Structures are given as C-alpha cells and as structure tokens.
Amino acid sequence: MSTPNVTVVRACLRGGAGGSPTAVVLEDDGDGPPPGDDERRRIPLAWGTSHAVYVRHAGDATKLRFFTAEGELPACGHGTVAALALLAAQYGGAGPYRATLRAGGRVFAGRAEQAGALFTAAFDPGPVDLREPAGEERALVLAALGLAPAQAGPDIRIAGVGRERILVPVPxxxxxxxxxxxxxxxxxxxxxxxxxxxxxxxxxxxxGTLAARMFAPSIGVPEDLANANSAACLVAHLAGRGIHRIAVDMGDALGSPATITATTGPDLRVELGGTARVLPEQPARRLA
Known part of the structure; x- marks a missing residue:
C-alpha cells in the first residue's frame, strides 16, 4: 500500500532547526479509502518517524488520531503541533489559522501562524491530573533509570494528559x-x-528554562525527541511553586534539538506551543 498523502513535519524546532520529524496524513486528500489501523502503525516506520498523526475533517471539527509502531495514543503534543502547521500551510490565509480539534474524546482549540518558512502553533492540551507516585512505582522506575533515590529530587509526580507518565527531577x-x-x-x-x-x-x-528527556519504550519510542504533553504536565505541577511558564529543551542526546513552551493561566489552563517546518514534498513510500 502506498501513502502519497504523507507529509513529514519537523515539530518543536529550536532556533529554526532540529525538531521531531512527524508523519502527517491528511486523510481527506487521499486517493482511496483511509488506511486501516495496522497500516497506520506501519507508516511511522516507513517514513522514519516516531509518530504519525492522521487528520480528517469531521463536521465542524478536525479529528486527529495518533499512532506509533506499537499502536494508537489518546494524545500527542508534538503531533498536534505538526498537524496544525500542515493545516495552516494547506488551508491558512494571511492571518492565523484557527481550528477546532477533536482527539482522545475531547474537543479543543488550536491555532498556527506562518512566518516565512516556519509555523508557530499553540493549543490547549486539556486538564492535567497529578498525584503522588506509590512507593513501588517510584522504586522500580528509578532503578530502571539508573538513579539512586538520593539522585532524584523529592518532587516526583505521576501526571496525565490522556495517559499517565512519571515526572522525575534531576538536579x-x-x-x-x-x-x-x-x-x-x-x-x-x-x-x-x-x-x-x-x-x-x-x-x-x-x-523558566530547563531540559528534559522522555523515555517511552512501552509505546515503541526508546527516547522521544520532543514530548509536548509532558511539558504540559510539568508546568501544571510547577504552577504550585509559582512557575507558570517554561521552555523545555529536548532532543540534544539524539542530535536533533527541540524546544517546547508551556504556559498556565490564572485558571491553571495550560497552553502548549512549538515551531514547525513543513518539509518539501517527498516521494510516496510503500509499506512493508
């Protein structure tokens, strides 16, 4: 099965370079029926990306679905940035492109604006759930990371936007x-x-600047170049310490620097932002 409607977007650039390559499929523009979920899982591998996002207009909203080689995810922050950038490139006019998005059972607002060859995108990732980790969660994850308890800060948290992950501070x-x-x-x-x-x-x-690394082997991503939803989780946690805006550097260990911004307002609603570049058209690839 060929996929001629795949566009690779580098999401969450730093200084106009690096970022996380993301396969974006505008399913409305396809020549035939959309791929099944097995094909959706294979597209990231075929295009050399960790994630793929599938975009389909559905009534008054635009539906997003996110996949890695392991399966579907309820949410993906850098995938949303990539989708908004491509939508703005395809359908945007002179001003900001605005969209009502549907993903993971929720409806939310997103926007993107072009400046030269780059697109700046922002969206509301939804409410963040925070809790203390259980002792066993803390112990097993720290051991797997190669960290002794004293090497991690005291503010370890379990946080969720769509799915829980563990936040581990190091000094x-x-x-x-x-x-x-x-x-x-x-x-x-x-x-x-x-x-x-x-x-x-x-x-x-x-x-408010910091660095982060996201290890997610359970979803087939040993290390993520850019994980925007985790930045949303972190800024929601840090808001309790009076920090309401962060800029997170990622990807340096993988040779592709990325930066994500996350901001909370007085109501603790989070906005995520990133810059993206839509890559030139590439030849279609055949799925294995």
Missing part, C-alpha cells in the same frame, strides 16, 4: 545528559503501572 542538565536507562526494565515497570513513560527533567532556571 542539573549534566545529570540528565548522563542518564543511561535500562529500557527493558523501564518498559516492564511502565507496563506494570500503565505508564506512558518516564519524563526526566532538570530544575528550571529563574527564567
């Missing part, structure tokens, strides 16, 4: 860069507790 960017997790052990721990993965982050600077 410095150097400590973050030095992580060499046991991915098999981490997958076992995450599968046991139903976690998406482990989002390990440095402490924010006074200006």
């Amino acid at each position: 410095t960017r150097a400590a973050l860069a030095a992580l060499r997790p046991d991915l098999d052990r981490l997958r076992t721990a995450c599968d046991r507790f139903g976690l998406l993965g482990a989002y390990v982050h440095s402490y924010p600077s006074p200006a």
